[in-house]
Amino acid sequence: MLRSLLNLLYPNLCASCQEVLLKNENVICYNCMVDLPRSLYYQDIENPIAKLFWGKIKLEMALSAFTFVKKGKVQRLMHELKYKGNTKVGELLGIELGKEIDKAEITDKLDVVVPVPLHKKKLKQRGYNQSEFIAIGVARVLNCEMNTNLLKRMEHSESQTKKSKYERWENVGAAFTLTDSNQYIGKHILLVDDVVTTGATLEACCKKLEEIEGVKLSIGTLASS
Ligand SMILES: [Zn+2]
Known part of the structure; x- marks a missing residue:
């Protein structure tokens, strides 16, 4: 009763179109949800995201759930997730990402979902960490654990802007560290991030995760630009 009254006064709005949500809708309205530009990359093992890592990292599977269009719905939702504190968007879209991954043909079942860690400064x-909320949704669908401690970002000693592009890339490679990784020997890890652009950060994470003996790696992101 109180809830419906509150809803009347302060209605829940769709994070995408800002229309009032119906009773059975959650965070994103039905119309926006069906309208999201899905990449359908799960159907294609040689999709553009997978190709980003060819010759660099051995992956079991890589995909992004949605295509990023400038000023489109996905961009708006990413903005809500990253800058408006709307973490529910991450969880909800993470569930959608999980469903896409679930449809992909992979030989080895995924064991753990690991979100790409954020810089300490940014986290503050x-x-x-927006990727953590995406990972929560993904892990729920895939029915596996999430680990936010395995991969840690090191703090920078120098300003990134002072370095050349190559040095920056090198620095990214050394920017991560592993903790308690023995439990994942021979396991299949799914690395999760919000948006993939060049893939450099994901690659650096994978380089570190590759140090775990017999590990298998996959990548899932919400969007690609
Ligand atoms: Zn909507």
């Missing part, structure tokens, strides 16, 4: 600014 934002207060949360």
Whole structure:
């Protein structure tokens, strides 16, 4: 009763179109949800995301759930997730990403979902790691654990901007560290991030994760630009 009254006064709005949500809708309205530009990359093992890592990292599977269009719905939702504190968007879209991954043909079942860690400075600014919320949704669908401690980002000693592009890339490679990784010997790890552009950060994470004996790696992102 109180809830419906509150809803009347302060209605829940769709994170995408800002229309009032219906009773059975959650965070994103039905119309926006069906309208999201799905990449359908799960159907194609040689999709553009997988190709980004060819010759660099051996992956079991890589895909992104949605295509990023400038000023489109996905961009708006990413903005809500990253800058408006709307972490529910991450969880909900993470569930959608999980469903796409579930449809992909992979030989080895996934064991653990690992979100790409955020810089300490950024984490302090934002207060949360958006990729962690995406990973929560993904792990729920795939029915596997999530680990936010396995991969850690090291703090930078020098300003990134002072370095050349190559040095920056090199620095990214050394920017991650592993903790308690023995439990994942021979396991299949799914690395999760919000948006993939060049793939450099994901590659650096994978390079580190590859140090775990017999590990298998896959990548899932919400969007690609
Ligand atoms: Zn909507």
